[in-house]
Every structure is written in C-alpha cells, then in structure tokens.
C-alpha cells in the first residue's frame with residue numbers, strides 16, 4: 001500500500017517534520033457480525049486524496065502541520081498479540097511528541113493504542129463515540145474482542161461514552177453503582193445536545209485526552225459501512241460539534257477512527273471517515289497551536 005493520507009507530497013508527508021502520524025491497522029479478526037474492517041484503512045486513505053485541503057469551518061490548513069502515513073501494521077490473528085503490535089507502534093510515535101492517528105480495523109485495535117497513551121502519559125480522559133458500550137468482560141470466548149475494548153482499558157482514565165444505543169444486561173450491571181463513567185445515550189444527543197455537552201464538560205478532567213471513534217456511533221444513514229450497524233446515532237454536524245467542543249477544552253494526545261468496513265460502490269462512507277479524521281486534525285490545528 002503506497003497510499004498516504006491526503007496524497008500529500010514531500011515535505012508535508014515526511015516523518016521527521018510531521019505533527020500527525022497515521023497508523024493503518026488492517027485487522028478484523030475480532031469482528032463478530034460482518035467482517036471487512038481489514039479493508040478500511042486502504043479505502044479511507046484512497047478516499048482522503050479527494051479531499052479539500054483547506055478546512056472551511058476553522059480556516060485552517062492542518063496538512064501544513066505535516067501528516068505522515070506509516071506502512072500498515074502486519075496483522076496477526078490473535079487480538080491480544082495484535083494489540084501489542086499496535087501499542088508498540090503507538091508508543092514509538094507518542095515518544096517522539098507526535099500525535100498518532102490509528103485507522104482500523106476493528107475496535108479491538110484501540111486497546112493497544114489507548115494502553116500506549118496511558119504508558120506515556122498516565123491517566124487520561126478517554127472519549128468514546130460508539131453505538132455500543134464495549135464493556136463486556138469476554139465475548140465469543142475472547143477478552144480482546146471489539147466488544148470488550150472499554151472494559152480492557154477501564155482503569156486507564158476517565159471514560160466518557162457518547163452515542164451508545166445498544167448495551168447488554170451484563171454491561172448495565174457492570175455500570176450500575178459506578179459513578180466514574182459517563183454514558184451519554186444517542187437518544188440524549190438527539191433530544192438535548194447542549195445538556196450532553198454540559199455533561200461531557202463536567203466529566204473532563206485536567207488530563208491528556210484520547211478520542212476513540214467507532215464509526216457505528218454515527219447514524220448508519222451517513223455511515224452505513226460498518227460491521228455492526230445500529231439505527232439512530234449521531235448526525236454529521238452533531239459529531240463535529242461534540243468533537244470541536246471537546247478539542248477546544250482538552251489536550252489531545254492521540255485518536256483513532258475504527259470499524260470502517262467498506263461497501264463496494266459506496267464511496268461516500270469511506271470519504272466521510274477520511275473527512276472526519278481531517279476535521280479532528282483541523283480542530284487540533286485550530287485550538288492547540290504547535
């Protein structure tokens with residue numbers, strides 16, 4: 001895969017001067033419903049080359065901060081081993097003071113990248129946009145399934161879950177009585193966005209912040225290309241508004257966008273995923289000066 005994010009030319013795609021480093025992880029061995037997220041990074045990178053480099057909302061050109069795209073991480077079936085590979089790659093990037101941007105692959109890859117952020121920075125704010133709580137202790141005999149992501153990184157910081165609309169009884173029992181996590185239902189986002197933003201702001205600590213975005217958190221009307229689609233979900237402008245408000249209040253150390261499972265002929269979903277990544281870069285560029 002020779003692709004790089006936005007199809008940038010040197011020096012803007014060089015590693016040494018890059019502020020952002022894309023880590024493609026073409027892995028979906030932990031997916032339970034519709035596999036295909038292994039093709040996500042390639043489709044997303046290809047779509048990114050079609051994008052306008054100027055961000056009309058922030059007035060920024062985040063590409064000038066430098067964006068390097070690494071070679072994809074070689075997949076290995078065992079999700080725990082895969083997580084270690086992702087963790088190692090992410091730690092290397094964080095250690096150089098750059099912002100890692102992990103492209104999944106299924107959501108299990110975030111276990112490695114969030115652990116890396118914790119290893120370098122200690123306790124974090126962890127913002128999750130997702131349809132599912134991902135708080136199962138085990139799923140399909142694995143503790144490292146994409147359904148267990150947030151449970152595995154539970155102790156690494158203050159978790160805020162946004163857009164949830166599918167959760168098991170076991171997960172509800174786990175959450176019951178725990179005051180620490182904040183779970184903001186998709187229904188709340190849709191009925192009262194300002195109160196959701198208020199709750200998010202109250203939940204944020206003065207800590208480095210990591211954002212993990214499972215694309216099924218978005219409305220499948222705008223993001224159908226996911227392994228486990230769920231009706232409802234965040235609209236485009238809701239998603240952007242939430243992210244922008246978080247990024248203007250936090251120091252972002254890394255983020256991931258996972259679970260893109262491309263559907264042949266449905267290019268807009270790949271493009272939307274790429275655009276979402278560039279939006280986050282643009283907010284960081286606007287609010288967190290170099």
Ligand SMILES: [Mn+2]
Nearest residue numbers: 107130134214
């Ligand atoms: Mn998820």
